[in-house]
Amino acid sequence: MFAEYIKSALASIRNNKGRSFLTMLGIIIGISAVLTVLIIGDGMKARVNSEFDTIGATTISVSLDVTKTDKFFEKEDFLKIEEVMDNIYGISPSLDAFGTAATGRDVFDMVMNGGSEAAENAAGVTMVSGRFYNKSDVEGSNKVIVISQIGAQKLFGYEDVVGKTIELTNDNMSCEFTVIGVKKNSNQDTAYASFGEDAMLIGLMPYTSMADAFNLDINNFFTGFTIYLESEKKDAVLKSARSVVENVMGLRGENAVKLSSGLGFDQTTDSILNIITSVVAIIAAISLLVGGIGVMNIMTVSVTERTREIGIRKSLGARTSSILTQFLAEAAILTFTGGIIGIILGLTISFIICRIVDFVFVVNPLLVLGVVGISTAIGLFFGIYPAKRAAALDPIDALRTE
Amino acid sequence: MKLVEIRDVSKIYNPGENEVKALNHVSISIGKGEFVAIIGQSGSGKSTLMNMLGCLDTPTSGKYFLHGQDVSHMTDDEQSDVRNREIGFIFQGFNLIPSLTALENVELPLIYRGVGKKERERLANAALNSVGLEKRKTHRPNEMSGGQQQRVAIARAIAQAPPILLADEPTGNLDTASTKEIIRIIKRLYYEGRTVIIITHDPGIAQQAKRIITISDGMIKSDIINPDYRDEI
Numbered sequence: 001m002f003a004e005y006i007k008s009a010l011a012s013i014r015n016n017k018g019r020s021f022l023t024m025l026g027i028i029i030g031i032s033a034v035l036t037v038l039i040i041g042d043g044m045k046a047r048v049n050s051e052f053d054t055i056g057a058t059t060i061s062v063s064l065d066v067t068k069t070d071k072f073f074e075k076e077d078f079l080k081i082e083e084v085m086d087n088i089y090g091i092s093p094s095l096d097a098f099g100t101a102a103t104g105r106d107v108f109d110m111v112m113n114g115g116s117e118a119a120e121n122a123a124g125v126t127m128v129s130g131r132f133y134n135k136s137d138v139e140g141s142n143k144v145i146v147i148s149q150i151g152a153q154k155l156f157g158y159e160d161v162v163g164k165t166i167e168l169t170n171d172n173m174s175c176e177f178t179v180i181g182v183k184k185n186s187n188q189d190t191a192y193a194s195f196g197e198d199a200m201l202i203g204l205m206p207y208t209s210m211a212d213a214f215n216l217d218i219n220n221f222f223t224g225f226t227i228y229l230e231s232e233k234k235d236a237v238l239k240s241a242r243s244v245v246e247n248v249m250g251l252r253g254e255n256a257v258k259l260s261s262g263l264g265f266d267q268t269t270d271s272i273l274n275i276i277t278s279v280v281a282i283i284a285a286i287s288l289l290v291g292g293i294g295v296m297n298i299m300t301v302s303v304t305e306r307t308r309e310i311g312i313r314k315s316l317g318a319r320t321s322s323i324l325t326q327f328l329a330e331a332a333i334l335t336f337t338g339g340i341i342g343i344i345l346g347l348t349i350s351f352i353i354c355r356i357v358d359f360v361f362v363v364n365p366l367l368v369l370g371v372v373g374i375s376t377a378i379g380l381f382f383g384i385y386p387a388k389r390a391a392a393l394d395p396i397d398a399l400r401t402e
Numbered sequence: 403m404k405l406v407e408i409r410d411v412s413k414i415y416n417p418g419e420n421e422v423k424a425l426n427h428v429s430i431s432i433g434k435g436e437f438v439a440i441i442g443q444s445g446s447g448k449s450t451l452m453n454m455l456g457c458l459d460t461p462t463s464g465k466y467f468l469h470g471q472d473v474s475h476m477t478d479d480e481q482s483d484v485r486n487r488e489i490g491f492i493f494q495g496f497n498l499i500p501s502l503t504a505l506e507n508v509e510l511p512l513i514y515r516g517v518g519k520k521e522r523e524r525l526a527n528a529a530l531n532s533v534g535l536e537k538r539k540t541h542r543p544n545e546m547s548g549g550q551q552q553r554v555a556i557a558r559a560i561a562q563a564p565p566i567l568l569a570d571e572p573t574g575n576l577d578t579a580s581t582k583e584i585i586r587i588i589k590r591l592y593y594e595g596r597t598v599i600i601i602t603h604d605p606g607i608a609q610q611a612k613r614i615i616t617i618s619d620g621m622i623k624s625d626i627i628n629p630d631y632r633d634e635i
Contacts, residue, residue, distance in 0.1 A: 004513045015501045312497045315458060316558070317486020317514040319479045396458050399497065 002325070009330035012302070021085065023298040024338035026291030031342025031375050032349060033284035038367055042361030043275030057089055057121040058231040060261045062239060062245055063224030068256040071249055072373045073222040075208070077118065080248050081225075085241065087233035090118025093225045095207040097214060099170035103155045111192065112168065114207030121228035124186030130162035131181045138206040143213060145177040148189040151201040152182050162361035168203070175213035177205060234261060256293060291338070292378040299331050299386035310390050311398025324391040331383025332376050337345075339375025343368055403470050405565060406432040406455065407599055411464030411474075413450050413620075424450035425461070425622040432599065434565065437592045439600045439611035439628075447620035449570075452601040456491060456568050457484045469565065486514050490559030492588075494571035496551040498543040498558075504530060505539040508558045515562055529557035533587055549580030556587055560596070567591060569600045573607060585610055 013020045064071060073093065082091050095114035100107055119125070120132040125146075133144050145166060152161045167177045183204075185193075194202040211218040229237050238261060245257045303310070309322055347363065354361040413425040424447045432438055442448035453459035454466060457473055458481070464563060473484055490511075491497075498507045508526040517525065530539055533553040543551050552572065558560045558565055568587065573581040589610065592598045608614050612631045616623040 011501055159498050308497070309499050312499060313510065314482060315456070315485060315491050315497075316511040319482045322514060323478070372487070396453055399458075399493070400414075 005322070005326045006333070008326055009333050012306075012330055013333060016302075019298060020334060023334055026294035027335050027338030027375055027378070028291075028297075028342040028345060030284070030288030031339050031371055032346035033287050034281055035343060035367070035371055036350040036353070037277065037280045037284045039346070039361070039363060040353055040359065041273065041281070042362050042364065043350075043354045044277070045270065045273045046360040046362060047358070053338045057228045058228040058234055058261070058402045059122075060229065060234070060241060060259055061224060062091075062227060062241060063258045063260075064249075064251075065256045065258055066223060067247075069251060071251065071256075072220045073225060073249070074219050077248055078222075078225060081244060082118075084244050084248065085227070085237070087237050089121045089228040089230070089236050090116065091225050091227045092116040092118040092122075093222045094119075094205055095216070095218065097170050097210065097216070098215075099168055101155060101201055102167045102169070103164070105153060105157060108151075109198070109378055110168065111200055111202045112170065112210060113202065114210035115204070116207065118226075118228050119204065123227075124183075124188060126184040127181050128280060129160060130179070132183075133180060133204070133206050136338040137180075138208050141208040141212040141381070142206065143175060143177045143209050144180040144205060146152075146181040146183055146204040146402055147179060147182055148185045148191050148193075148202060150185050150193045151203070152179075154193060154199065154201060166203075170214040173214050177203075177209075177401075186386055193372055288374075288378065292335070292382040293321055293322060295331055295335055295379060296382035296385060298334075299327065299383055300389070302330070303327065303386045303390040303393030306390075306400050307393060307401040310393050311395050311401065314393070314395035315399060323393075324387050326392050327387035328380060328383045331387065332379040335379030335382075336376045338370070339372050340392065342375065343371055346371075392396045404431040405434045405436075405469060406430065406599075407465075408454070409467070409468040411454060411461040413447075413454065413459070414462045417462075418565060423620050425454065426622070427464070428617075428622055429464075430615065430622065430625070432597065433537075434597055435592075435595055437589075438615060439602060439608035439613070440615045440617060441602055441605065442581045442617035443603055446458075446618045448601050448603070448617050450620075451617060452568065452570050455484045455566075455599060456489055457481045459573045461536040471473070482514075486511055488564050488566055490562075490567045491567035492552070492555050492559050492567065492572045494574040494630060496543070496555045496575070498551055498554055500543050503540050503542055504535060504546070504554045507543070508561050511558060512564050517562070523581050526557070529561040530554070532560070535625045547580070548576050548580075549583055552576060552580070553587065556584070560591060563620050565597055566588075567596050567598045569598065571602055571604075572600065574606075575613055581607075600620040 028327055075170060078091060092115040099110055099111045099112060101110040116138050117133060117135045122184060127151060132146055137144050145390065149159050150161045155166060156164060157296055159182060161179050161182060164179050166179060167174055169178050171269065207218065210216065227237065238259060242257050246252050251257060313323060351361050408428060408430045411425055411428050412423065415422040415424055428451065440448055440451060450459065454461060457468065460476065461474055464474070465472060468484065468488055473481070476484065505526050508529055509522050512522040512525055527539070530536060533556050535553050535557065537548060538546060546554070572588065573584050576584060581620060585607070588598055588600070600607060602608055608630065609630055612628055613626070614628050615625045
């Protein structure tokens with residue numbers, strides 16, 4: 001029986017081809033607009049995320065106010081703070097030095113950055129081979145270094161350099177470091193390495209090793225460090241960090257500890273992009289709403305025009321539900337077909353746009369299914385009012401209509 | 403009990419000060435296989451009576467038993483089912499659905515009855531053949547003459563073999579030749595054993611029936627066996 005309603009709905013759509021198409025056009029435009037916006041939004045996110053090739057963890061910077069205290073963080077302080085603090089990946093000081101890196105092949109300037117093993121959570125660290133330095137490297141002041149792909153290329157001419165050695169020189173002191181890992185290029189790596197003759201490489205190593213190799217005094221040096229943590233834990237950590245540091249450093253009540261937090265790149269950019277995408281999608285969805293109202297409008301006209309037909313059907317034994325189903329099926333078919341065409345159009349448009357602006361064209365099948373569902377739901381929602389009106393017609397009145 | 407039993411039925415529109423008594427304590431019974439004409443001027447209440455007989459309307463007071471079942475107080479859907487099962491309508495304006503072919507129009511009551519596709523087509527084809535329209539099955543109403551359209555309507559009315567054929571001014575929109583043809587078909591259906599009720603204002607049409615009921619001002623004025631009835635096609 002249901003097949004008959006579908007057939008009869010299709011026949012009625014066929015009989016009003018032009019009008020049905022115009023009605024569908026509203027849905028087509030709405031659906032394709034929403035789909036295009038969402039797909040391009042996804043592409044934009046993927047593109048932005050690939051620009052920042054590695055996304056760091058959320059960080060909190062802790063520093064001592066040098067006008068209020070003359071204390072410094074020492075190695076034991078870092079270990080103690082890390083041990084006491086909950087909900088964090090780890091903490092790392094930052095020791096920077098400038099020098100040169102030499103291999104048998106070439107010599108380059110190098111920015112040396114020393115940290116603890118927690119620095120693996122920093123932005124721009126994604127290993128491609130080998131590993132990042134670990135806790136025992138830091139404890140043992142092991143002379144190990146992590147360089148980027150581009151650094152490996154410059155120094156050795158190829159990327160597979162785990163196990164090779166580099167001679168680092170700082171302030172006339174030299175020391176051999178073993179490459180234990182190669183990481184993906186961060187934007188900084190690429191930028192520094194692009195200065196031609198003056199190209200600089202970046203090397204990451206345990207701060208203890210760096211101090212040891214170049215005879216740097218790290219006992220009266222550090223006035224700050226970075227906490228790496230999961231973004232959800234930020235509030236909790238912000239609350240406890242100050243008192244932990246004050247306790248460990250014996251600075252209670254001196255108001256000498258400063259905290260500042262930064263979101264990881266991921267949350268900031270993702271949330272901005274999500275906001276942009278949703279705002280545009282909402283605007284696009286308004287056109288869908290307008291399309292739905294178009295369906296309701298045309299169905300209402302259709303019911304009025306076919307009042308007599310409804311009367312005839314009722315006199316022949318059509319129940320209220322039969323009439324309701326017939327008109328609902330008609331509205332649903334209109335919007336479903338419009339939805340399918342809209343999806344094809346939306347995919348085409350977004351594919352072309354993604355090609356032009358060089359975004360990745362990713363289609364989430366769930367999104368497409370969702371859009372089909374939404375378009376049919378619109379048909380049913382906006383079809384209910386006219387269909388109910390049709391079904392409720394009194395057969396005598398309906399038959400009397402010319 | 404007779405096939406149609408209307409007992410003391412009244413239908414009042416606009417109850418209150420301006421009330422109109424369209425039917426005023428009407429009682430009629432019609433047996434199986436009868437051929438009845440109900441004649442009356444416009445405003446006599448014959449349309450209301452026809453709606454009542456056709457289960458399109460319910461009485462304000464009184465009882466209507468159709469095929470032994472009390473149909474005086476039914477929900478819309480129950481009425482729809484009774485109409486589908488018991489009554490074949492033939493209207494003055496044919497009332498075919500313009501977007502459907504002759505065959506599809508005839509299939510409609512069978513669809514609402516839930517008859518399967520194959521059986522439905524068989525019954526609809528048989529009905530169209532019996533009114534001599536085997537060559538017009540795929541035509542739409544606007545491609546046929548008035549007489550042909552009315553024959554499609556008759557085929558639709560008899561397709562699922564209801565006990566009663568209810569014809570409301572069946573020849574009102576037709577020329578003389580088509581009128582003759584339609585009357586001939588209706589008479590033949592009567593001879594085949596169907597109960598036929600014709601509602602008309604035209605004495606010439608009423609004369610064709612075996613029993614003539616005259617209605618005026620919502621009341622039955624006369625109910626006679628037609629002395630001039632001729633048993634011929």
